[in-house]
Amino acid sequence: MADPSTIPLAHHFEDQEQQHETTAIGMWAFLLSEVMFFGGLFTAYLVYRNRYPEAFLEASGKLDVTLGTLNTAVLIGSSLTMALAVRAAHMGSRGGVVRWLLATIIAAGIFLGVKAVEYSHKFHDGLVPGANYAFKGTASADTELFFALYFGATGMHALHMVIGVGLMAVVAWRWRPNNVVQHPDGVEVLGLYWHFVDLVWIFLFPLLYLLGRHV
Amino acid sequence: MNPLTVTAVPKPKRNFWNHDFSVKSWLLTEDHKRIGILYLLSITLFFFLGGVMAVLIRLELLTPAGDLVQAETYNKLFTMHGVVMVFFFLLPSIPAVFGNFLLPLMLGARDLAFPKLNLLSWYIYMVGGVFTLFVVFKGGVDTGWTFYTPYSSTYANSHVIAAALGIFITGFSSILTGVNFIATIHKMRAPGLTWFRLPLFVWSHYATSLIMVLGTPVVAITIVLVALERLFRLGVFDPELGGDPLLFQHLFWFYSHPAVYIMILPGMGVISEIIACFSRKRIFGYRFVAFSSMAIAALGFLVWGHHMFTTGQSVFASLVFSLLTFLVAIPSAIKVFNWTATLYKGSISFSTPMLYALGFIGLFAIGGLTGLFLGCLGLDIHVHDTYFIVAHFHYVMVGGMVMAFLGAIHFWWPKMTGFMYSEFLAKIAAAIIFVGFNMTFFPQFVLGYLGMPRRYHVYPEEFQVLNVLSTAGASILGFGFLLPAFYLIYSLKAGRRAGPDPWQAKGLEWTVDSPPHPHNFETVPVVTEGAYEYGPEEVKRG
Numbered sequence A: 001m002a003d004p005s006t007i008p009l010a011h012h013f014e015d016q017e018q019q020h021e022t023t024a025i026g027m028w029a030f031l032l033s034e035v036m037f038f039g040g041l042f043t044a045y046l047v048y049r050n051r052y053p054e055a056f057l058e059a060s061g062k063l064d065v066t067l068g069t070l071n072t073a074v075l076i077g078s079s080l081t082m083a084l085a086v087r088a089a090h091m092g093s094r095g096g097v098v099r100w101l102l103a104t105i106i107a108a109g110i111f112l113g114v115k116a117v118e119y120s121h122k123f124h125d126g127l128v129p130g131a132n133y134a135f136k137g138t139a140s141a142d143t144e145l146f147f148a149l150y151f152g153a154t155g156m157h158a159l160h161m162v163i164g165v166g167l168m169a170v171v172a173w174r175w176r177p178n179n180v181v182q183h184p185d186g187v188e189v190l191g192l193y194w195h196f197v198d199l200v201w202i203f204l205f206p207l208l209y210l211l212g213r214h215v
Numbered sequence B: 001m002n003p004l005t006v007t008a009v010p011k012p013k014r015n016f017w018n019h020d021f022s023v024k025s026w027l028l029t030e031d032h033k034r035i036g037i038l039y040l041l042s043i044t045l046f047f048f049l050g051g052v053m054a055v056l057i058r059l060e061l062l063t064p065a066g067d068l069v070q071a072e073t074y075n076k077l078f079t080m081h082g083v084v085m086v087f088f089f090l091l092p093s094i095p096a097v098f099g100n101f102l103l104p105l106m107l108g109a110r111d112l113a114f115p116k117l118n119l120l121s122w123y124i125y126m127v128g129g130v131f132t133l134f135v136v137f138k139g140g141v142d143t144g145w146t147f148y149t150p151y152s153s154t155y156a157n158s159h160v161i162a163a164a165l166g167i168f169i170t171g172f173s174s175i176l177t178g179v180n181f182i183a184t185i186h187k188m189r190a191p192g193l194t195w196f197r198l199p200l201f202v203w204s205h206y207a208t209s210l211i212m213v214l215g216t217p218v219v220a221i222t223i224v225l226v227a228l229e230r231l232f233r234l235g236v237f238d239p240e241l242g243g244d245p246l247l248f249q250h251l252f253w254f255y256s257h258p259a260v261y262i263m264i265l266p267g268m269g270v271i272s273e274i275i276a277c278f279s280r281k282r283i284f285g286y287r288f289v290a291f292s293s294m295a296i297a298a299l300g301f302l303v304w305g306h307h308m309f310t311t312g313q314s315v316f317a318s319l320v321f322s323l324l325t326f327l328v329a330i331p332s333a334i335k336v337f338n339w340t341a342t343l344y345k346g347s348i349s350f351s352t353p354m355l356y357a358l359g360f361i362g363l364f365a366i367g368g369l370t371g372l373f374l375g376c377l378g379l380d381i382h383v384h385d386t387y388f389i390v391a392h393f394h395y396v397m398v399g400g401m402v403m404a405f406l407g408a409i410h411f412w413w414p415k416m417t418g419f420m421y422s423e424f425l426a427k428i429a430a431a432i433i434f435v436g437f438n439m440t441f442f443p444q445f446v447l448g449y450l451g452m453p454r455r456y457h458v459y460p461e462e463f464q465v466l467n468v469l470s471t472a473g474a475s476i477l478g479f480g481f482l483l484p485a486f487y488l489i490y491s492l493k494a495g496r497r498a499g500p501d502p503w504q505a506k507g508l509e510w511t512v513d514s515p516p517h518p519h520n521f522e523t524v525p526v527v528t529e530g531a532y533e534y535g536p537e538e539v540k541r542g
């Protein structure tokens, strides 16, 4: 463990324990808020999937399951590297924190890169809602809604990842060797946030990609 | 003897105003008290901006014909009035100003849990405000503050995206404030300050914070979808593309009904503090009042469908929403009854804050009870989208929240500034506001019941008498609102020194200097008794 006496304590806290618990509870409250944010999107998805089951089934077939599965694996891997960064922070290993955060950033970069490839395929196939929408199939009219929700939900998810990458970069920079001692709470709540982003994808992946795969 | 020592004025104690005067020290402050003051200045600005629009609306309605403004301008006026007042005044008013200023003081803490986040909230609020000001000066938005689709997403030719962005951004300030309050109330309480020793102001802010955290993100994503729909023809709310405009209403009211409680719960907290202090009594049924705040927050999430009785939603759904709406009346009534019971045999003094508190109880009761009219499936069909509902929510928002806000500012002004205002002028202003308010909005109940629809700039001639009455009342109300701005500012120049506890009130915030030291408490206080221990001997003394 890092020497507790060197870990910084903000002026308005009594002790490390209070500071730690307060930070954690704040992050959990924020994540509750995030759950409700994505909850709005999931509600819209459920409403329309129930209304247009065939269209959703058919549209889901146009998504690239291979790339989706690859991304799921990458993201779960990034949760592991993030957990290792948190562990390194608690052990006071600056090198460990920086290395594992960089690994997480690279994983996030791969995920976003694959996502960009998928988006560009959809664009070429005319599957982006709007004036150039050109779905070929039997239930074409309502498939546009599926893709609207696909882009809406995965776009919001990707935005959360970009924000996460930005935060990781800042935290990694602060933990560079020969900077002043940093508080492990910072890495810990960043970890909570990242696991949440991961979890959102764990729900999005089956709902969007795996619809009807069982038939 | 050195003559200098005779003439020298004693140096004022170090407090959060005078420890640093630079502009930078204000713009980068992490002190919850200074951030509260920043919010006070900004929401006052937006209040007067929204007020100007209200004045124009009332002037137009002075005559049956549309003579002052065109229909399009009128649509923009009531929309911007609603947007500015709801999102930039009412929602942040008591939590962001008094919650910020008072929570750490009431809890015996040196600051909120996350001071930097608190400052960030204010900046986010201001960025959202700049978007809204931009919309105002570019010609406004005409969808109504409710942004109903598909008009807002497809047909409106006004600045919907910019206005939506402004609201979206401010929403984050609200979420971060909620997160900050929740963490603070959980973890920053002084030793001995258990949950049931907390002032009811803290309980109501806890309930409010939960709504902020759980509700605001839903309206945020909804507004994003509206903006995306306008930009890219996304179709989620567009019936032409298979989308459902009613889904928008469900998502919108899922937030916007609980948002009413974001506006009123902090006000109820203020009223509990004031009633206890000026009755010199414990709040009757403290735990009931505390839990009623939580009950209002929880039930508030289950009643949104009462805004949609006329949209063709299933009768069964309407029935359930109607029943749940009636249930919310129970915790609200518990509060009103318990305040009244607190007054009973109290040693009551009618200081200005108390006048506002009593005004709140009466006006909120009217606003709340007329809400039950609207929750009735049959009656709602008759008064839906008429002036009845306009009157109803102004009784709750202005008669309730604004009265509570004014009560709060008169109660804690001495704590914030260290000065007493003119009690005489303040009482006159309170009376003018009370008369002006009722004269403005009571006729609107009648107008609505007689069938005058809201959101029109012309109306049949038979409605003119009541409209003239309403406009006359509005001018009195407007004058009443200007008065405090003058005598409060004047008190900074000529006011009597307040001392730590000018009202002999209980509560940790009254144990520190007025204005408080930058770090609030020199030593962390230890709490040994519940809130409002005014005690029986005090009542006898009165």
Ligand SMILES: [Cu+2]
Pocket (backbone or CB within 6 Å): B256, B257, B260, B303, B304, B306, B307
């Ligand atoms: Cu409602």
